[in-house]
Amino acid sequence: MLSRAEHRGLCGIFSSVMSGTESHTDREEDYRFLHSMLMEKKLHMLFKIHERLKHFENRSPAPVQEEASSLALDLAEELIYQGWRNEVKQLFALLSKPHFKSLLCVHDAVAQRDFEPALPPIPDDVLDDEEDSVKIVSLVKTKEPLGATIKRDESTGAIVVARIMKGGAADKSGLIHEGDELKEVNGVSLQHRKPKEILPLLARSKSEVKFKIIPALCTEEEPTDKEKLFVRALFDYDPSEDPTIPCKDAAVAFKRGDVLQIVSTEDDTWWQACHVGDSNSRAGLIPSQQLHERRVALQRPQALFKPRRVKPPDEQPVTEDVDYRAITGIHVAGLRRSFRLGRKASWATEAARFRRWSTGVHGSICPPTYIEVMRYHREPKDRHRLVVLVGPSGVGVNELKRRLLISNPDRYGVTVPYTTREKRRQESEGVDYHFVPVHMFEELILDHRFIEYGSHGGHYYGTSLDSVHRMMAEGKVCLLDVHPSKIKRVYTSEFKPYVVFVKPPCIEELRVTRRRAKFVCDEEDANPVRIFSEENFEDMIDMAESMETQYGHLFDRVIVNGDIATAFRALRADLERIYEAEIQWVPADWTCSSPANARRSCSHLAGWI
Numbered sequence: 001m002l003s004r005a006e007h008r009g010l011c012g013i014f015s016s017v018m019s020g021t022e023s024h025t026d027r028e029e030d031y032r033f034l035h036s037m038l039m040e041k042k043l044h045m046l047f048k049i050h051e052r053l054k055h056f057e058n059r060s061p062a063p064v065q066e067e068a069s070s071l072a073l074d075l076a077e078e079l080i081y082q083g084w085r086n087e088v089k090q091l092f093a094l095l096s097k098p099h100f101k102s103l104l105c106v107h108d109a110v111a112q113r114d115f116e117p118a119l120p121p122i123p124d125d126v127l128d129d130e131e132d133s134v135k136i137v138s139l140v141k142t143k144e145p146l147g148a149t150i151k152r153d154e155s156t157g158a159i160v161v162a163r164i165m166k167g168g169a170a171d172k173s174g175l176i177h178e179g180d181e182l183k184e185v186n187g188v189s190l191q192h193r194k195p196k197e198i199l200p201l202l203a204r205s206k207s208e209v210k211f212k213i214i215p216a217l218c219t220e221e222e223p224t225d226k227e228k229l230f231v232r233a234l235f236d237y238d239p240s241e242d243p244t245i246p247c248k249d250a251a252v253a254f255k256r257g258d259v260l261q262i263v264s265t266e267d268d269t270w271w272q273a274c275h276v277g278d279s280n281s282r283a284g285l286i287p288s289q290q291l292h293e294r295r296v297a298l299q300r301p302q303a304l305f306k307p308r309r310v311k312p313p314d315e316q317p318v319t320e321d322v323d324y325r326a327i328t329g330i331h332v333a334g335l336r337r338s339f340r341l342g343r344k345a346s347w348a349t350e351a352a353r354f355r356r357w358s359t360g361v362h363g364s365i366c367p368p369t370y371i372e373v374m375r376y377h378r379e380p381k382d383r384h385r386l387v388v389l390v391g392p393s394g395v396g397v398n399e400l401k402r403r404l405l406i407s408n409p410d411r412y413g414v415t416v417p418y419t420t421r422e423k424r425r426q427e428s429e430g431v432d433y434h435f436v437p438v439h440m441f442e443e444l445i446l447d448h449r450f451i452e453y454g455s456h457g458g459h460y461y462g463t464s465l466d467s468v469h470r471m472m473a474e475g476k477v478c479l480l481d482v483h484p485s486k487i488k489r490v491y492t493s494e495f496k497p498y499v500v501f502v503k504p505p506c507i508e509e510l511r512v513t514r515r516r517a518k519f520v521c522d523e524e525d526a527n528p529v530r531i532f533s534e535e536n537f538e539d540m541i542d543m544a545e546s547m548e549t550q551y552g553h554l555f556d557r558v559i560v561n562g563d564i565a566t567a568f569r570a571l572r573a574d575l576e577r578i579y580e581a582e583i584q585w586v587p588a589d590w591t592c593s594s595p596a597n598a599r600r601s602c603s604h605l606a607g608w609i
């Protein structure tokens, strides 16, 4: 029954519908007919039933039992002997109503899956089989593959269905399940056959494929997760190069950065997933997070065994007679070399730290696998995402940033760093640097206002969160270059950083492309221009490897800076895409509104920093 409040509510809605239609109804009787129809209690009840059904549709209720009709009959019989009290009479009348009886019949049909397509008559010889339950399944043959893999059961020699791909023909039919034993295909017995011999049998059938199956014992279905799970792959996967994949044809290849929808995590080793936005919705196998982590852990840490190059005592760096200023040219605020030089000066320390890492804490670092992501709809009023450029010192982060700024100064901007050093004659406050006294700089450090800071030549230099805010508030895309360990300071929904890792090419390409490049040092440095040495190249490659291993899960894009023009074109195109895209995929943690959600996303797939 409708509650009074609900009934009043519905009447209110219908009355307002009526008053809206009054002016559009010419004939009085039409109006009265409509009024009586809308005010009809039965209609209101129908609304209520519809809502209840909707509610149950969301919960996908499972039938409690399959024989509700006969149970109701038994109950009605019992009631006859219970004396004709009012309640008994009412229940008896209810159970005897044809509508109620039909309802229970429908319930039973659903519970027994009686709605599935009628099978052709069971061939006589089937009845001779020893097995007590045999199923004949006929599927119409289309161009679409069956979407199932088969294997031979080692203990029994039987051919069994190993996997059913979500969304494939077999899955959609609902008639073939994992663990089902295949006895025959199109009347041909599969006894003593190998899985690969079965494919030609399937290929031979014309319009229909008929299977004789011994169904697997019923297993608990994986609870369907209403919330879809999307992940971004953090590694490339090519099934053709994976000898352990159970079935190459049933696998999904992907590239690092691709967004995948995970449709099944039932198997600990092989998940099922499909590419997002792919019209072909069939799922395929991908290595599970656990499997990929295990594989990476078993790999020999290359750096650990790589013989480090010993520089011959007489080897001198190649010198070039090119003026550094002619190469770097433009002088743009925020491209203060001295700040990045802080890292350059610590080149040796970083390399040493890397070596320590490779021998020491290797086991404790999670390899990048997948990160849970969610759709982010960018509103026109939203600020642009912060672009973070990272890479080993000398790889060309500044060069790429400089080119971006020149290419579109209205779109891109950089932060103005803070320093405690004296302002020089040609410099302006707030343009080249924010010049602040030491005590103020230290206060900012204590207030955690710096994303990154350091000292060089006895002066502090730092990039503050406030400067990033200021640049973003101007409506520009703020380009920030920091050490990857500092990404976590801006890895929030507020900044929505898009992280680009600038990676060096192989050493041969470095030698060719950097032939004329010079490694720039601070103007305060005694030796302001350095030429790239062979050791610099090696360290750059080692550092890049270390960064990728430790922080790779935070990188949205990897740009290999071999030929500078190619690298710049790729970076610009990528940032343009991000600038214009209305829908983007961002880590699920950023959009978690409730602690429960946050817990889910973190426990599901570790989004570690």
Ligand SMILES: Nc1ncnc2c1ncn2[C@@H]1O[C@H](COP(=O)(O)OP(=O)(O)OP(=O)(O)O)[C@@H](O)[C@H]1O
Residues within 6 Å of the ligand: 327, 328, 337, 340, 341, 343, 344, 391, 392, 393, 394, 395, 396, 397, 398, 399, 400, 513, 514, 517, 518, 519, 520, 561, 562, 563, 564, 565, 567
């Ligand atoms: N692809 C390239 N080909 C040739 N030269 C390059 C290339 N990329 C960068 N360079 C040059 O290499 C030198 C170092 O580049 P850059 O200053 O951009 O490195 P960086 O990553 O910013 O390093 P740091 O953080 O130490 O300043 C510069 O002279 C630059 O012009």
